[in-house]
Amino acid sequence: xxxxxxxxxxxxxxxxxxxxxxxxxxxxxxxxxxxxxxxxxxxxxxxxxxxxxxxxxxxxxxxxxxxxxxxxxxxxxxxxxxxxxxxxxxxxxxxxxxxxxxxxxxxxxxxxxxxxxxxxxxxxxxxxxxxxxxxxxxxxxxxxxxxxxxxxxxxxxxxxxxxxxxxxxxxxxxxxxxxxxxxxxxxxxxxxxxxxxxxxxxxxxxxxxxxxxxxxxxxxxxxxxxxxxxxxxxxxxxxxxxxxxxxxxxxxxxxxxxxxxxxxxxxxxxxxxxxxxxxxxxxxxxxxxxxxxxxxxxxxxxxxxxxxxxxxxxxxxxxxxxxxxxxxxxxxxxxxxxxxxxxxxxxxxxxxxxxxxxxxxxxx
Numbered sequence: 258x259x260x261x262x263x264x265x266x267x268x269x270x271x272x273x274x275x276x277x278x279x280x281x282x283x284x285x286x287x288x289x290x291x292x293x294x295x296x297x298x299x300x301x302x303x304x305x306x307x308x309x310x311x312x313x314x315x316x317x318x319x320x321x322x323x324x325x326x327x328x329x330x331x332x333x334x335x336x337x338x339x340x341x342x343x344x345x346x347x348x349x350x351x352x353x354x355x356x357x358x359x360x361x362x363x364x365x366x367x368x369x370x371x372x373x374x375x376x377x378x379x380x381x382x383x384x385x386x387x388x389x390x391x392x393x394x395x396x397x398x399x400x401x402x403x404x405x406x407x408x409x410x411x412x413x414x415x416x417x418x419x420x421x422x423x424x425x426x427x428x429x430x431x432x433x434x435x436x437x438x439x440x441x442x443x444x445x446x447x448x449x450x451x452x453x454x455x456x457x458x459x460x461x462x463x464x465x466x467x468x469x470x471x472x473x474x475x476x477x478x479x480x481x482x483x484x485x486x487x488x489x490x491x492x493x494x495x496x497x498x499x500x501x502x503x504x505x506x507x508x509x510x511x512x513x514x515x516x517x518x519x520x521x522x523x524x525x526x527x528x529x530x531x532x533x534x535x536x537x538x539x540x541x542x543x544x545x546x547x548x549x550x551x552x553x554x555x556x557x558x559x560x561x562x563x564x565x566x567x568x569x570x571x572x573x574x575x576x577x578x579x580x581x582x583x584x585x586x587x588x589x590x591x592x593x594x595x596x597x598x599x600x601x602x603x604x605x606x607x608x609x610x611x612x613x614x615x616x617x618x619x620x621x
Contacts, residue, residue: 267344267354274345281349284324287613289387290317296383300376301367314359318350319367320380322359325349327599327606330585333361372594377601381494384605388490388612396487398520398544399513401527402573403481403495403503416476417447449593451500452476475499478588478596480580481506482604483513484573490611491576491604492516496597503527508535520544522570544569580607 275282297316325346326336340346340358352358359367371377389395423433427448436443455475479501483493492513495506503526512521519542528545536543546563549555555563580586586603588596 270344271348274348279345279348281325281345283613284609285349287616288384288609290321292387293317293320293380293383296376296379300374300379301370302374314363314367316367318352319359319364321350322364323368323371323602324606324609326364327586327602328584328610330587332589333364336364337361368598369595372598377598377605381601381605381608384608385490385492388608391612393488393490393612393615395485395490395492395513395516396518397516398486398518398522398542398569399483399492399516400486400570400573401481401483401507401511401521401523402570402577403479403506403526417450419446445591447591449498449596450477450588451498453499478593478600479503480577480586480600480604481511482573482576483511484576485513485516486518486520486522486569486572488611488615489572489576490608494601494604496593496600498593504529504532507532512536512539512541514539522566524570546570576607579610580604 294317297320301313301316322336322340325331325340326333329339331339337358337360340350340352347354347356347358371380419427419433423435426433432443432448436446453475477499479497479499481495481497481503482491484491492515493511495509495511497506507521507523507527508531519540521536521541522544523546525546525548528548532545533543544566546566547559580603584603584606586600588599590596590599
């Protein structure tokens with residue numbers, strides 16, 4: 258029939274996609290997704306099928322769908338459409354033209370099961386172990402980033418319209434009475450995300466003219482990460498609401514003790530007496546930026562030292578820029594447990610993309 262694709266036409270189209278540089282083909286070649294199967298099956302706890310019913314979709318294929326979503330900032334509905342529409346997506350997932358494609362509800366339920374099982378941390382650790390086994394061990398120190406003032410570390414979520422009384426109840430850990438009386442409304446309210454102010458410091462113009470700083474309110478969560486200096490891979494991460502103080506995360510598991518070097522680079526949000534004491538007592542060497550004295554100009558020696566530290570610390574901003582601009586990281590879900598899955602998947606997807614680059618640029 259005219260206009261109907263044959264198997265030869267499909268093969269020719271796939272070869273053409275490969276010649277054009279199908280990025281997903283590189284993922285399938287470099288990343289062994291089967292290594293996630295044991296952790297996925299343990300987290301999902303599917304039945305053995307003895308009671309009948311439609312068998313569940315393959316967990317590795319479903320996990321690949323979440324990776325596609327993380328890289329392209331796709332909603333569940335949009336992911337369902339594009340899997341049906343794109344041959345490159347179908348090839349990456351191992352689907353033929355006649356195979357059943359998971360619908361949006363199936364994708365949502367799969368991610369929900371991972372969230373309830375707390376599996377994203379396990380999956381991230383599994384991939385990190387594989388990366389280390391391939392020779393990419395944490396080296397040359399580490400860089401931390403998650404300052405509330407950093408543009409890219411804030412992950413936006415759909416804004417909530419709340420009254421001052423409702424905000425007071427939420428900050429005190431209470432559910433507003435009006436929400437309790439309307440369960441449907443309560444289900445649509447994100448009680449974990451918080452507002453914060455993102456400040457962009459204005460640089461003075463020639464002649465010393467002072468410019469006005471720009472403060473933008475943001476509602477959502479923070480992605481706190483630690484990368485190793487040598488390979489630029491995310492080694493530790495945590496998720497909090499946008500208003501949380503970033504500095505305390507340094508003492509709460511964000512530092513990677515397996516790094517072969519002791520240096521720690523970070524911006525002024527991590528400069529505190531408690532953090533400096535903690536690093537000194539645990540064998541870390543602080544390369545954290547020093548703050549400007551209140552009401553006095555910064556000493557020239559301190560300014561030069563901060564500039565040298567910035568040359569190293571700036572690499573972590575590249576990670577946030579990648580997640581924000583190219584991956585379009587945005588939390589569409591409600592609650593910090595689901596946000597942790599979305600942000601954790603973005604961190605894992607970034608490491609996969611980084612591994613592909615490291616493999617491609619490694620000496621032969």
